[in-house]
Amino acid sequence: MSAVLPHASADLTAPKGQRRWIEGTMHTILWLCAAASVFTTVGIVLILLVESLQFFGHVSIVEFLTGTTWTPHSNPPQFGILPLFCGTILVAGGSAVIAIPLGLGAAIYLSEYASPRMRDVLKPILEILAGIPSVVFGYLAIVFVSPIVRSIFPSADIFNALNASIVVAIMILPMIVSLSEDTLRSVPRSLREGAYALGATKLDVTVGVILPAALSGIMASFILAIARAVGETMAVALAAGKRPQMTLNPLDSIQTMTAYIVETSKGDNPQGTLGYQTIFAVGLTLFLCTLALNVLAQWILKRMREQYE
Amino acid sequence: MMTEASPPARPTRPVTQRLTTVADMRPADDFLERPQKVVATNVNFFYGSHQALHDISLRMPQNCVTALIGPSGCGKSTFLRCLNRMNDMIEGTRVEGEILLEDIDIYRPKTDVVELRKRVGMVFQKSNPFPKSIYENVAYGPRVAGVKQRDVLDGIVEQSLRRSALWEEVSDRLNESALRLSGGQQQRLCIARALATDPDVLLMDEPASALDPKSTARIEDLIFELKDTYTIVIVTHNMQQAARVSDQTAFFYEGHLVEAGATTDLFTKPRQKQTEEYITGRFG
Numbered sequence: 001m002s003a004v005l006p007h008a009s010a011d012l013t014a015p016k017g018q019r020r021w022i023e024g025t026m027h028t029i030l031w032l033c034a035a036a037s038v039f040t041t042v043g044i045v046l047i048l049l050v051e052s053l054q055f056f057g058h059v060s061i062v063e064f065l066t067g068t069t070w071t072p073h074s075n076p077p078q079f080g081i082l083p084l085f086c087g088t089i090l091v092a093g094g095s096a097v098i099a100i101p102l103g104l105g106a107a108i109y110l111s112e113y114a115s116p117r118m119r120d121v122l123k124p125i126l127e128i129l130a131g132i133p134s135v136v137f138g139y140l141a142i143v144f145v146s147p148i149v150r151s152i153f154p155s156a157d158i159f160n161a162l163n164a165s166i167v168v169a170i171m172i173l174p175m176i177v178s179l180s181e182d183t184l185r186s187v188p189r190s191l192r193e194g195a196y197a198l199g200a201t202k203l204d205v206t207v208g209v210i211l212p213a214a215l216s217g218i219m220a221s222f223i224l225a226i227a228r229a230v231g232e233t234m235a236v237a238l239a240a241g242k243r244p245q246m247t248l249n250p251l252d253s254i255q256t257m258t259a260y261i262v263e264t265s266k267g268d269n270p271q272g273t274l275g276y277q278t279i280f281a282v283g284l285t286l287f288l289c290t291l292a293l294n295v296l297a298q299w300i301l302k303r304m305r306e307q308y309e
Numbered sequence: 310m311m312t313e314a315s316p317p318a319r320p321t322r323p324v325t326q327r328l329t330t331v332a333d334m335r336p337a338d339d340f341l342e343r344p345q346k347v348v349a350t351n352v353n354f355f356y357g358s359h360q361a362l363h364d365i366s367l368r369m370p371q372n373c374v375t376a377l378i379g380p381s382g383c384g385k386s387t388f389l390r391c392l393n394r395m396n397d398m399i400e401g402t403r404v405e406g407e408i409l410l411e412d413i414d415i416y417r418p419k420t421d422v423v424e425l426r427k428r429v430g431m432v433f434q435k436s437n438p439f440p441k442s443i444y445e446n447v448a449y450g451p452r453v454a455g456v457k458q459r460d461v462l463d464g465i466v467e468q469s470l471r472r473s474a475l476w477e478e479v480s481d482r483l484n485e486s487a488l489r490l491s492g493g494q495q496q497r498l499c500i501a502r503a504l505a506t507d508p509d510v511l512l513m514d515e516p517a518s519a520l521d522p523k524s525t526a527r528i529e530d531l532i533f534e535l536k537d538t539y540t541i542v543i544v545t546h547n548m549q550q551a552a553r554v555s556d557q558t559a560f561f562y563e564g565h566l567v568e569a570g571a572t573t574d575l576f577t578k579p580r581q582k583q584t585e586e587y588i589t590g591r592f593g
Contacts, residue, residue, distance in 0.1 A: 116400060188437070190433060190435055190437035191437055191439060191440075192398075193395060193398065193431075193433065193437070194433065194437040194438075194439065194499070194502075195439070195449070195453075196395070196398065196426065197393060197395060197426055197430065197431035197433075197503070198426065198427070198430070198449060198450035198453065198502065198503070198505075198506055199423050199424065199425075199426040199427035199450060199453060199454060199506055200423070200449075200450075200453045201423055201453070204453040208449065208452075208453065209439055209449075212439075212440065212441070213439070213440050
């Protein structure tokens with residue numbers, strides 16, 4: 001090589017001062033960006049824990065977790081979280097029952113049956129659906145869904161769990177569709193061809209090969225969607241009512257953990273009172289529920305990756 | 310049936326060896342006089358506006374191995390995939406001309422593609438076992454064809470695995486995941502899976518290109534045995550392989566069928582200059 005590069009005669013052992021300074025600064029700035037989210041998470045968990053611990057100094061954790069009456073503002077107050085937990089399960093479970101079959105069906109349609117042109121139309125519509133603010137769903141539940149529910153089931157309360165389940169189902173639908181569709185489409189083309197080459201019909205291939213191969217990713221999408229439904233707040237606070245009670249009847253008015261937190265944090269509970277601290281204890285419970293669901297979904301996804309590699 | 314220990318039915322030669330000598334090849338027999346199993350006439354194929362095959366006419370006689378050779382992108386795989394209408398799955402493709410399976414035009418509008426693919430099986434370049442057990446992989450074809458009785462399925466699975474020379478290795482672990490088999494075993498499983506639907510024709514798209522020499526030799530022995538029962542069309546990059554396993558060879562170049570004929574003739578006295586240059590390794 002006859003060409004002489006600018007660095008050809010540079011000292012190879014030590015980086016130049018300016019370059020080292022820039023590299024070091026960038027490293028620090030990027031580290032701070034990453035650290036911000038970590039510190040925020042740690043901070044939130046700490047606040048939840050500290051305030052909850054004060055609450056559990058007054059109320060036994062056994063009573064909290066097993067009590068079946070939630071009347072924190074009565075005299076004497078009772079702090080059994082089960083009615084709120086029950087309300088959350090009712091709404092999240094109901095929305096899952098509605099959204100999972102619909103979402104899976106739509107995902108299979110988009111991935112296996114729809115023409116590319118149809119997919120190009122449907123996917124943006126799903127994205128729009130995902131972008132609608134949850135408060136809009138909340139008042140749609142009251143002004144639109146509730147009258148329909150009450151015309152079918154005259155015994156239903158104006159605010160009831162079914163209202164909330166229906167709108168939450170619509171809210172989590174795009175998540176199920178898009179995550180499940182991604183998983184279905186990531187099933188290698190070679191598997192599809194292998195099955196078609198054996199004289200399988202589209203239904204055979206979808207049910208017998210594609211779905212089983214994509215099963216763990218689909219399960220993970222369901223669980224993530226349920227976690228989203230558990231944490232959903234605004235629509236539920238508006239549509240489901242504010243009556244914490246132990247019921248599995250979707251036509252009853254109920255209250256979820258999230259709706260309770262909304263109600264209490266906008267109320268007039270002075271800081272440091274037991275009523276104020278309840279929202280941290282409920283928040284911690286809620287956080288643990290969604291955390292468990294997220295961890296479960298990650299675990300299932302990890303297993304799927306191992307299966308493919 | 311062969312096992313790893315027993316000597317192969319026919320001496321296998323190292324794959325790395327340069328062009329096989331005339332003595333290694335079977336003589337051009339009367340294969341063109343045999344009944345024609347698949348006859349392609351004036352086939353043109355288009356991906357959108359791009360024409361990938363130009364006026365291909367080729368006869369594939371029964372119980373013969375037809376090898377399709379040629380450089381990458383020459384259209385040999387595309388042609389193979391026309392024979393079981395696998396290209397139908399790709400959007401925007403179009404076929405012109407006629408392909409007869411026995412006396413049925415497989416591209417006539419009322420052809421049942423599902424039935425066609427039961428009669429024309431396919432083995433792919435990259436082994437593609439389903440993420441299911443060994444048993445369920447082989448039983449898949451018969452199951453979708455409606456076979457339900459367990460003892461019938463058991464029989465098909467065993468027979469297919471024996472034919473693909475895999476039975477001895479897997480008979481005691483049929484319920485294990487197929488994904489745990491080695492690459493060579495997976496490919497023989499895919500062959501067994503294709504045989505389980507009892508096809509007339511077996512299409513093989515570079516079935517050994519991802520395998521080590523030993524597994525390749527086994528697949529080649531297998532092809533040699535299978536042609537007694539099936540009509541085989543194999544795409545291969547490897548000219549020694551074409552010379553070893555096939556009765557007829559067709560040389561494709563840039564979407565055209567340059568030359569087809571008895572394998573011995575094509576490799577010893579090619580009529581076209583392009584063929585000669587390709588088989589002597591001057592390009593490709």
